[in-house]
Amino acid sequence: MVSACSDAGAGPPAAPGGAVRIPAPAKDVQGVRGPQVAVLAGGCFWGMEAVFEGVKGVRSVTSGYAGGTRETATYDQVSTERTRHAEAIRIVYDPAVVSYGTLLRIFFAVAHDPTQLNYQGPDKGPSYRSAIFPRDPAQRAVAAAYIAQLGAARAYPRPIVTRIEQGPFYPAEGYHQDFARRHPSHPYIVRWDHPKIAAFRAAFPALAR
Template identity: 75%
Template sequence: MRKFALTLAAAAGLAALAASGAPAVSAERAVSIPPPRVDVTASGLQAAVFAGGCFWGMEAVFEGVKGVQSVTTGYAGGTKATATYDQVSSERTGHAEAIRIVYDPSKVSYGTLLQIYFSVAHDPTQLNRQTPDEGPSYRSAIFPQSPAQRQVAGAYIGQLNAAKVYPRPIATRVETGQFYPAEAYHQDFARRNPSHPYIVRWDKPKVAAFRAAFPSLAK
């Protein structure tokens, strides 16, 4: 199910609820997890690429993290020729909806970004889906931008699985692939469309959960 496929009735109901100022749902809760035992040491601006369901909500969460300079929505894991929303929606291109985070490691580390990613940005135990959205383009995946990131990401998945902090095994894959920016209308979507029914139902609670769980990291 694509995020634009909300029924008209559901969209109208959620839009009315948003206009009334009443919360559509209670804030989701972050999963309490330990930080990575190992982290990446780096200097200068760095990039991280994560996939975890709809890129609107992922972008909204990480835009609010101190030390994050920018977040771009896009597609990772497939080719440049098929990196468009219509083609990715076919679920035949190999892409995942993803975000590219540019961050200052002197203010927030790669390991901390991973902790937010696994704790609150999405459910890493869901295979090829997130909440109402289904298909491999909604898979949980990390696209390391350096060998050090790959080592830390793999070790952290092992650490979390061993700690049994989730009721099911982690489905997150550590992959290789290029990142391609999405269309302009997908960029900063939650910030530009705060009353959109999908944002109200799924993404605002996620952002609230991040701020509640990581208050010292919120802008």
């Protein structure tokens, strides 16, 4: 099986990381009913998927590629860093339980580091960039407002580099789906993703399954 993420995951577990203390979004998507979709990119999709699968109100999480074309939306091609895709996740969620703004708060607080430009931890290249792919104008407005809010609050020691982009989402190969849940002892998952899951549960206990 081809590895999606860096072999730098081998070795002893990283010390558990804590969530960044950030405010809730001042603006959120309102008036939506029924299942909604959010698409987020923040490094290797294994860890992103693992974090959001544990959020109450999330019905499903799919790993995949966003920001490029259907023809090149395969791991072998995306890993060349020439297809313009980002490794991303598609979240289907119930807005009566968890809001779009709350998903963004988790994204920024624990799921990845939004100050790392074109990399996350050991994974290098634009396919590991921090990006939000809004599904409609309301999501775009909330995402832009929250990035501005966090910047004004100086929530991080370095500038936020998260991009707001557009483009369809394409599911990744089957062996990438639910990877952390199916391979909890994989060295990469242990070193880089278990701390994120622990940080989410500690920082957002009311939202954890």
